[in-house]
Amino acid sequence: MKMINNKIKNIGLATLLTASIFSCKTNLDINVDPNNPTLVTAQASLILPAALQNTANFYNRPATNNNTFAFASIWLGHSSFSGNFFISQEALNYTLTTNFGEGAWTIANDNNTDYDLIQKLGAAKGNPMYEGIGKLMKAYNYQTLVDLYDNIPYTEAQQGAVNPTPKYDNGKAVYEALMTDIESATTLIKNSVAGSVGTDDIMFKGDKDKWVRFANTVKLRMLLRQSEKADRQAYITAKLATISGGFVNANVTINPGYLNSDGKQNGIWRSFHTATGTYNGDFYRAGGYTVNFMKNNNDPRLSRLYKPNGSGNYVGGFLGAPGIPNGGQTGTSEFGPGLLQGPTQDAVLMTAAESYFLQSEAALRNWSIGGGAVGDAKALFQSGVNASFAYLGANGATTYMAQLGNKQVNWDATSSTTEKLALIIRQKFLALSMINVLETYNDYRRLGLPADVPLSQQAGSNRIPNRLLYPQREYDVNGANVSAQPAVTANSKIWWML
Template sequence: MKKIKIALFLLSVSLISCNDYTDLGPNPNQLNADLATPDQYLSAAQTLSYSTQASTMERLGLLFSNACGGNVQSYAAPFNDEFSMNVTSIFYKSIWENLYLRAGVYQKVIDYNDVNSEYKEFKAIAMIGKVYDMEYIVDLYGDAPYTEAFKGINNITPKYDDDFEIYKKLFTELDNARALIDDIAAGTYPNSTAKSNSYDMIFGGSMASWKTFANTIELKMLLRMSKCTGAAGTYRDQRLASMVANGNNNFISTDVTIQPGFSDSRNDTVNPLVYNFGWDMNANPTNYNVYAASGHFIKCLNPYTNVNYASASEQEIVAGSGINYPNVNDPRRLSIFTSPNGQRGVTQGSVFVDVFKPGGSTTGQPSKLAGYFFNPYNQTGTGATNPTLSTGNIFAGNKGYVMTVAESYFLQAEAAHLGSVNPSFAALGLNAASSFAAGVNASMSFYNATPGTYLTTINAKPNFGYNSTFTFSENYNAIMYQKWIAILPSNAIESYIDNTRTGYPLNPMPKNSSYTKRPNRLIYPSSEYISNSANVPNVGLGDIFSVNSKSPFWLQ
């Protein structure tokens, strides 16, 4: 495993003043790891964790969920590795490395010797934050170091644990966090009360909100396990029953956001989503011109009259599926991608702009990410207008979205939908149709779009709307389809994982791929094969495209 030493923490986390939590530059002389207290770690851990979600994880999600193509008008063969499925030990290796580094910072808070019981709130928050990060390690890689991880120089070659066993330990972490929150609320630790308010960049120290978020994370993990049988299936059902028995079947009803002081004062204080997919502190494009709307996405959100279909057969999403694009004018389409003379897309793997309105041409720029992708709810009051050199980076200071309420509603919709085949999910007492509608409406608000009659229209279309007359599969695809659209700017990696575990929503392969599906997992990073070679499992291309013992346990 990559050597996660205290020195690495010092390179990532400096003492942070209450008014500049994004000041994460290296200053090893400023922080003694042995003397640092949780208030000097927590906000840094949260900010760095979000940065990973809003950068490499978001990029992989946008590409593997087929929301974005490459801007072939400006770059030669952009994202060729992603579209050809050239997955190696250096492919997105920073996801593994950064998630472990961030989880390690949370572990420093958890392990702190709190002799005066001053930091119980910090510890509960850190447990939940660590679970949030480590779940993705399992979901994207399977087996991983856990019981021997986070030991610093005391163990730089930790063993790999079975991924199902890691999941169980993560559930225990959530239990411990909720129990600690209950004890704090009961007055057991008076020295800890409200201590985290100024350092918690997500909920401002609201322990009730953290408990509800922990419940939502647990629901997400149990949904990952929805197809498990045997011991894992039994364990899942026991956890679901425990949620009901302990009153933990309530979930977030507002967006989970982070605001550590993002601003345009420096490049490293710009909101990471804005910086990685848009512009620097001065509104110079960073990667804005690399991304284009995928042809698939344009077809999903536009009526047939807006797309240059050569024949009716091209309206089928995946050849042989019998399912055509929905043929709707989705109100969110212009909030997500621009419309240069009509929306124009690049089918993944295409070498030219190949999706446009009838009568258009392949010349000219494709649709790019629009303002509300970066500016949900019109936070700045400037609408969908993207930053320019004259306006400056007006989106730089926008808050980040860790989990949107729309994502929560679609998790609840999926759980309720599964309740029709699994009584353990039904016991949560959720309603699929109402949760689905709430998710769509929340997504409309997020993108500052006017829903009009969209929900009524889409609920008459199998695979895209939810209707009691549709089949189980049609409604399942609809939940995942709407979730895919809803979470694009906040957590696109979820849609890739959702498609891996459920097969929904339908997602065509890139033109230049010789594979019939995307990988079920990623390959361990080269840093593991170099520094922890005695323990890291040998995983190759032959292992990641089939279901086998090296797949995430919930897929086996």
């Protein structure tokens, strides 16, 4: 048996800063010293594609290491550990340390250094489109940091050598500031000159309408995050009233020009294949919870998300259980062709399915957006399921949703608001499985749904962790400020949790 420690498997900070998929030294080299940017010589058109590519690599690689949210995939049962490896207790029983997943902090902040420069370049050179994109994408990453760590540096962040030890800001205050940033970014984008950003925008090709829809959907996501807090309802109502321009209605994808060439392939494809295309994803395998749920509810997406093993069965592992060795007639399933579509496939930042499920939940809550109703909750729910099937290349969505009396798939089988909400979140969970597992983790912490996600069979805690611990590097280089925060454990709550 191959022996490996998961702490070693995780990308360490030193490696992270030099890894081609996350640093500025990518095949889209922007050659900017983040500590000494020059607004005279730097060009936003050269920085933007690299920044967006790095964002895609961050969010669209959920089963590669804990720095890109593999922990959420494992904890919620989307994936499992292979039985071919020794797994550290930290990963098995939720006894998190300051080294666990620490790269997420570094990656998001490093990515925001690029977006901060894009924002400043746009402002300095009179291009509100670049300014708005930089501001919006910074907010996107800061939202993730708050969702994982609560209090974070914000008002003094991104100052480089000028202030290498930024103070921490309250998580709720940061969220409110980010909401203002998104609104400001939306205004800048709406008021920009058409064509002021072109093909260097490898996400929307400078399409203002699509950027506005994306900003609105991120805003709705953040407002729903606060849905269970009674003292936030007036704030939510006020912010919903400011939304105009629609929501995401097509998959938000990023593609810098991926090639079927070593080092230039799509990130998630490359994580599970050799340079010649041979599958080598032997550390993370199918998750038993998701596999069994899909089998029990006749889900055609099963064969798109996972592959059958040697005996033609779909098999997943469970956290803390004895691992199942790979291969043979009884091995766990590999990830399937709907997820791993090819070396040049687009990287997904947000799916249309997620947008529809967000809107469906808002409609179920009778939220008014921009002075009017969101839409019909059932129709939006069904659009979400249809979009998920379409992305994965599965057929039979209508038949799937018509299963008589099945409250896990059929809207009309549910009666109460509680049942309908559970159905929305269940199908959102499946639609985002292995695509954006961080959002499924956020929903689980917000609502406790899906309610039957199993705990680790070696659990040292009676609950899935609520957060990550501040990274060890923060204690090393910004010790006074991080130590000034309230004492936290893995069970400490993010501000929007009940």
